[in-house]
Amino acid sequence: MAATLGLTAVLCASAVKLFHAVGQPHVLAAAQAFQEARLRPLLAAIGPLDSLTRETLELARLHDLHGKGPATIELVYADGEPAGLLLTARAEKGYAGPIRLLIGVRVDGTLSGIRVLEHSETPGLGDRIEPGKSDWLARFKGRSLADPDRAAWAIARDGGRFDQLTGASITSRAVVRALRDTLVYVDERLEALFAAATVDTDWSLNAITRMAATGRPTRGAHGPAGADTCPVRGEC
Numbered sequence: 001m002a003a004t005l006g007l008t009a010v011l012c013a014s015a016v017k018l019f020h021a022v023g024q025p026h027v028l029a030a031a032q033a034f035q036e037a038r039l040r041p042l043l044a045a046i047g048p049l050d051s052l053t054r055e056t057l058e059l060a061r062l063h064d065l066h067g068k069g070p071a072t073i074e075l076v077y078a079d080g081e082p083a084g085l086l087l088t089a090r091a092e093k094g095y096a097g098p099i100r101l102l103i104g105v106r107v108d109g110t111l112s113g114i115r116v117l118e119h120s121e122t123p124g125l126g127d128r129i130e131p132g133k134s135d136w137l138a139r140f141k142g143r144s145l146a147d148p149d150r151a152a153w154a155i156a157r158d159g160g161r162f163d164q165l166t167g168a169s170i171t172s173r174a175v176v177r178a179l180r181d182t183l184v185y186v187d188e189r190l191e192a193l194f195a196a197a198t199v200d201t202d203w204s205l206n207a208i209t210r211m212a213a214t215g216r217p218t219r220g221a222h223g224p225a226g227a228d229t230c231p232v233r234g235e236c
């Protein structure tokens with residue numbers, strides 16, 4: 001009896017292992033495809049997709065936009081020239097918690113698009129930031145710190161230019177602030193971010209490690225693509 005139970009347990013464990021081994025690559029591939037599909041509209045608004053290449057920077061120590069953990073920024077090139085960036089931002093003060101956004105910014109400082117990655121806002125109220133539920137978020141596409149002026153980057157309730165979602169000004173305020181802060185961040189660091197992939201410099205964002213290059217040759221002082229390099233003294 002005990003032997004039968006033991007054998008059953010071993011067989012079950014093997015089946016689970018096999019299931020994981022076979023299933024995992026498919027899950028990863030599906031997750032990657034899903035992520036790529038989400039990026040596509042933001043990228044298409046930066047340039048023709050077949051002209052674009054991307055490079056990923058990992059920021060070891062972060063500014064406020066991303067929260068405390070490491071974050072990545074995708075540098076986007078069109079025909080080899082800097083064309084835009086994809087960043088994730090975390091709006092800490094959503095109604096029900098942080099709201100994570102994926103934000104595309106062109107090198108001219110205009111928003112190429114925004115995706116909501118994660119939120120816990122209330123159905124029917126704050127969840128209307130989701131593109132499928134209202135067009136509120138879409139109206140930010142093409143905006144920049146010059147349109148409207150930086151001081152007007154706030155919801156109408158706070159004297160700004162943007163209407164809040166009815167009954168959800170807390171959510172709206174959090175998102176508008178995150179978009180504004182992201183645009184300010186890019187405005188202040190655009191050149192440094194693109195230079196970071198090539199130049200070994202002691203710049204204010206601290207350690208930058210190039211993680212992977214997609215379709216782009218290795219450049220500058222960072223060694224082969226994917227190599228674990230530390231461009232800033234004492235930061236890695």
Ligand SMILES: Cc1cc2nc3c(=O)[nH]c(=O)nc-3n(C[C@H](O)[C@H](O)[C@H](O)COP(=O)(O)O)c2cc1C
Pocket residue numbers: 095096121122123125126127164165166167168169170171172
């Ligand atoms: C159950 C419940 C859920 C709410 N969910 C949200 C929400 O997701 N986002 C939000 O900004 N406000 C939410 N509110 C409303 C806020 O408490 C607040 O009244 C509102 O943000 C103020 O915006 P308003 O001045 O446009 O009404 C919720 C309120 C209640 C009672």
